[in-house]
Amino acid sequence: MRRRARRAGLVRLPAGRGPRPVRRRVLLAGLVAAAAGLLAGCGVGAGKGPGDVSLTVTNGFGSRPVGQPRTVQAPGGETIMRLLQRSYQVTTRYGGGFVQSIDGRRGGTEAGRPVDWFFYVNGIEASKGAAATKLHPGDRVWWDRHDWSAAMRVPAVVGSFPEPFRSGIDGRRLPVRVECERTGAPACDEARRRLSAAGVPAGSAVLGAQSQGRIARVLVGRWPAVRRNPEVRLVEEGPARSGVFARFDREGRTLAVLNPDGRPIRTLGPGAGLVAATRPPEEGQEEAVTWVVTGTDDRGVLAAARALEEGALGDHFAVAIDPGGIAVPLPAVSAQP
Numbered sequence: 001m002r003r004r005a006r007r008a009g010l011v012r013l014p015a016g017r018g019p020r021p022v023r024r025r026v027l028l029a030g031l032v033a034a035a036a037g038l039l040a041g042c043g044v045g046a047g048k049g050p051g052d053v054s055l056t057v058t059n060g061f062g063s064r065p066v067g068q069p070r071t072v073q074a075p076g077g078e079t080i081m082r083l084l085q086r087s088y089q090v091t092t093r094y095g096g097g098f099v100q101s102i103d104g105r106r107g108g109t110e111a112g113r114p115v116d117w118f119f120y121v122n123g124i125e126a127s128k129g130a131a132a133t134k135l136h137p138g139d140r141v142w143w144d145r146h147d148w149s150a151a152m153r154v155p156a157v158v159g160s161f162p163e164p165f166r167s168g169i170d171g172r173r174l175p176v177r178v179e180c181e182r183t184g185a186p187a188c189d190e191a192r193r194r195l196s197a198a199g200v201p202a203g204s205a206v207l208g209a210q211s212q213g214r215i216a217r218v219l220v221g222r223w224p225a226v227r228r229n230p231e232v233r234l235v236e237e238g239p240a241r242s243g244v245f246a247r248f249d250r251e252g253r254t255l256a257v258l259n260p261d262g263r264p265i266r267t268l269g270p271g272a273g274l275v276a277a278t279r280p281p282e283e284g285q286e287e288a289v290t291w292v293v294t295g296t297d298d299r300g301v302l303a304a305a306r307a308l309e310e311g312a313l314g315d316h317f318a319v320a321i322d323p324g325g326i327a328v329p330l331p332a333v334s335a336q337p
Contacts, residue, residue, distance in 0.1 A: 051076070051137025055087055057102055058144045061260065062159055062315035063333045066103055066145075074135045080119060081130035083141065097129040105145055118154070119143045121170075122163035123277060124289060125155050136171035139163075142315070150262035150331075154243035154317060156277035156289050161313040162198035164289055165216055174216045174289075176202040179209060181221025187301040191220045191293055194308035217290045222301055223252030223274075226294045231278045235292075238262055244276045244318050245331035253296055257320050260331045271323035272296045273304030275313065276330075295321070 053074045057066040067088065074083055084090055084102070091101045099117045100107055107116035119126050120142045126133055135141070140160040165176045176195065180188035183206060195202045195218070202218070205211075207225055219226045227233045227248070234242035236250065238258075245258040255272045256264035273295035280288050293308065295301040303321040306312075313319055318330040 051135075053083065053135050053137070053139045053141060055083060056140070056142045056315060057084075057088060058142070058315055059105060059146070060144075060333050061146045061317050061331055062142075062144055062329065065315075066105065066143075078135050079131055080121070080126075080133045080135060080141055083135060084130065084143065097131045099130060099143075102143065102145070107145065110147070113147050113149050115145055115147050117143055117145050118148075120157055120160065122167055123157050123160040124164055124169055124279070125153065125157075136167070138167035140167075147260045150258075150260060151239035151243050151245070154239075155279035156243070157317045158275055158277050158291065158313045158319060159315045159317060161308065161310055162195070162200050165195065165200040165202075165218075166198065169289070174214060176200055176216045176218070177205055177209075177211065178202050178218045178220060179205045179207045181207055181225040181301075185220075185298070185301075187293070187298065187305040188220050190302060190305035191218060191308060194305065198309070214288045216288070218293060219290060220293045220301065220305060222297060223248045223255075223294050226292050227252070229290065229292075231280050231290060232292050234278065235276065239331070242276075242278060244278065246274055246276065246318060246320055248274075248296075255296060255300075255320060257328055257330065257332050260333055262331075265332055266328075268296070268320060268322055270297055271299045271303065273300035273302075273307070273321035274318065275304050275307050275321075276318035 051074060052071055054069060054071045056069040058064060059066055070087060088102050090099060092098055093100045102117060119130060122140050140163045142160055168174050178192050182188065183204060192202060192204065207219060207221055208228060219229060219232065235244045236247060238247055239245045239262050247256045247258065255268045255274060257266040257268065259265050275293055277289060277291050293301065293304045295304050300321065303325055307319055307321055307327055312327045316329040320328040320330055322328055
């Protein structure tokens with residue numbers, strides 16, 4: 001029960017709590033969140049007026065759509081829960097703060113494995129429940145139901161590109177910087193060009209450059225260079241640590257493609273690339289995000305940079321590029337419904 005409440009972003013629970021206090025705290029948080037959601041849905045409270053937002057609902061790490069993606073106009077201050085309820089049949093738990101089912105697809109267990117609904121705003125995993133999270137103009141909201149046994153957290157995903165670079169996080173646009181292993185390399189130029197074409201102005205720097213304040217980084221380079229970033233290096237430890245269902249070997253010469261269980265099902269060699277998103281594991285870094293555009297060699301990095309567009313990244317948690325230039329959604333799951 002504690003795990004499922006945490007996965008919904010309903011509350012953050014300290015370790016060592018017993019089941020009874022946790023249950024009271026979860027129920028109270030759900031009731032408070034639900035009340036806030038009702039007020040916001042009625043147009044009560046602060047808001048900047050109506051704005052277009054998009055809503056996508058999928059199953060199985062984005063592999064199967066649930067209904068059609070839609071763009072709707074949301075009243076100022078509306079919550080994500082209210083947006084979802086206006087568009088789908090939704091059942092909830094814990095006083096309305098936790099989504100139990102969407103159009104009949106329930107959280108719980110499936111084939112003996114834990115599955116639940118998770119939501120991302122502009123590609124960032126929610127830190128609060130849906131009834132307590134307000135929308136901002138331009139937000140892209142993505143709900144996905146998936147198995148979380150291999151990765152309890154996927155802090156950031158690439159499937160809402162060009163977000164979070166264009167609209168930002170929690171209504172605040174962050175400065176964007178492309179940091180490159182070699183600033184004049186074709187992959188570096190390609191990444192900046194793709195961002196510009198998506199309406200994202202970006203600065204540039206070499207890998208590891210210092211900055212003041214929180215920024216959104218796009219790291220471009222071969223794996224041995226980009227792995228110097230601490231949160232990016234977590235990819236080598238598997239999805240339980242990074243939320244990325246791919247793993248380079250230490251030398252960066254091969255890239256293992258993982259399935260939802262976290263097991264490798266394919267190994268890519270020369271010419272392979274990866275586009276993935278990460279977030280700092282430390283508390284207090286809620287607004288930072290880092291994307292990595294990398295590969296086993298220069299050819300793989302360039303292939304990854306060319307994948308920075310909605311057609312290649314849309315509704316995918318991360319994307320590997322095989323040596324033939326084919327995008328492989330991660331984790332690798334069956335396309336069958």
